[in-house]
Amino acid sequence: MAANDFTPPGLNRLHRVLSGYVQRGTVPGLVAAVAKGDSTHVEVLGRRDVDRGEAMSRDSIFRIASMSKPITAVAALTLVEDCVLRLDDPVEEFLPELADRRVLKSPGSPLEETVPAERPITLRDLLSFRAGFGGVWNPDWPITAAMQEAGIAPAPPRFSPEPAPEPDLYLRRLGELPLIYQPGEAWLYHMPLAVTGVLIARASGRPFPEFLRERLFEPLGMDDTAFHVPPEKQERLVSAYRVDPESGALELADPGENSIWSEPPPFPDGGGDLVSTVDDYLAFARMLLGGGIYSGTRILSRPSVELMTTDHLTAENRRRGGLVNGAWDTAGWGFGVQVTTARSGLASVGRYGWDGGLGTAWFNDSRERLIGILLTQRLWQSPQPPDVAVDFETGAYAALAA
Incomplete structure (x- = not known):
């Protein structure tokens, strides 16, 4: 020492x-x-x-x-430095499931009450947890039950009764639900870094x-x-x-x-x-x-x-x-x-x-x-x-x- x-x-x-x-x-x-x-x-x-x-x-x-999470963030930034990804480009080039999003009028609104997203989701949004989707803890919000039913709600790793779906199915189910907030508007936990791993795989062409x-x-x-x-x-x-x-x-x-x-x-x-x-x-x-x-x-x-x-x-x-x-x-x-x-x-x-x-x-x-x-x-x-x-x-x- x-x-x-x-x-x-x-x-x-x-x-x-x-x-x-x-x-x-x-x-x-x-x-x-x-x-x-x-x-x-x-x-x-x-x-x-x-x-x-x-x-x-x-x-x-x-x-x-x-x-x-920090490990995944570093991995994403290596692709930014490789000029494979850019922080402020829409991620829908590699994640088309996240294109043309609808956003709930308010976080507790019924799922059909939405408005168009004001802009696309970016890598910066994912890394800073401001992508418009993520963990919500209010059991009365319809979006909470919808994420649970889709099997994509955040939970302790691997301790859920049902395993998380494979990446493509996870993205498809996520893309079928409205965003909770406009991109950049609010900090919502966990799910953006899970999605970042899928983005890295698709952008790099490797698992x-x-x-x-x-x-x-x-x-x-x-x-x-x-x-x-x-x-x-x-x-x-x-x-x-x-x-x-x-x-x-x-x-x-x-x-x-x-x-x-x-x-x-x-x-x-x-x-x-x-x-x-x-x-x-x-x-x-x-x-x-x-x-x-x-x-x-x-x-x-x-x-x-x-x-x-x-x-x-x-x-x-x-x-x-x-x-x-x-x-x-x-x-x-x-x-x-x-x-x-x-x-x-x-x-x-x-x-x-x-x-x-x-x-x-x-x-x-x-x-x-x-x-x-x-x-x-x-x-x-x-x-x-x-x-x-x-x-x-x-x-x-x-x-x-x-």
């Missing part, structure tokens, strides 16, 4: 806090990393599987859920998993990041747990052995389907913190990284969208990442990252040159990060030496 990056008392405190969550049974186990420059400190605690008692290891494989492997995972050495876990690696996949709402006890959601992730999915969803390890995601995070370059390999240009990690929300977007009330009081949204816009805690303005609802969290802080990655196998219970994630981030900053 390089001198003066982290203090030993700070790292000891971080270990003590994280160990407490494991000892109390809040999470069965975890792998966490804090990094600055060439320094890396990793915590490996608890068990991969509660029943079998398997110890957690640094190379344990986790379902990273929405931490997939999306293959494109990610060739353009990102192999150059960055992310050997364990993929849409499924092959047989030779399945012993390293952690079991996933959810909280029983009545008893508060942990119950198995998906085993490490014979997991849902043991087979490739019909629809490789770039918004939430990937698995990864702490060292794989560290390579990705270091690439972004390094202005698009990692270990001598250039993935993106520095301007593209800066564009990705800049807040793109307008005042109108802030009024209309968000996962929780007050979501945009001190934060905004870039391309696949949340961006801190006002200091309300230890994080610097400009800090960016995103969490995964199956139990993971990540942030980069360019001012501090700090990376934090937390991987657990307990599903989050709300859009708000749980205490273990909040305390991990606090501990990472508090361990800085200067």
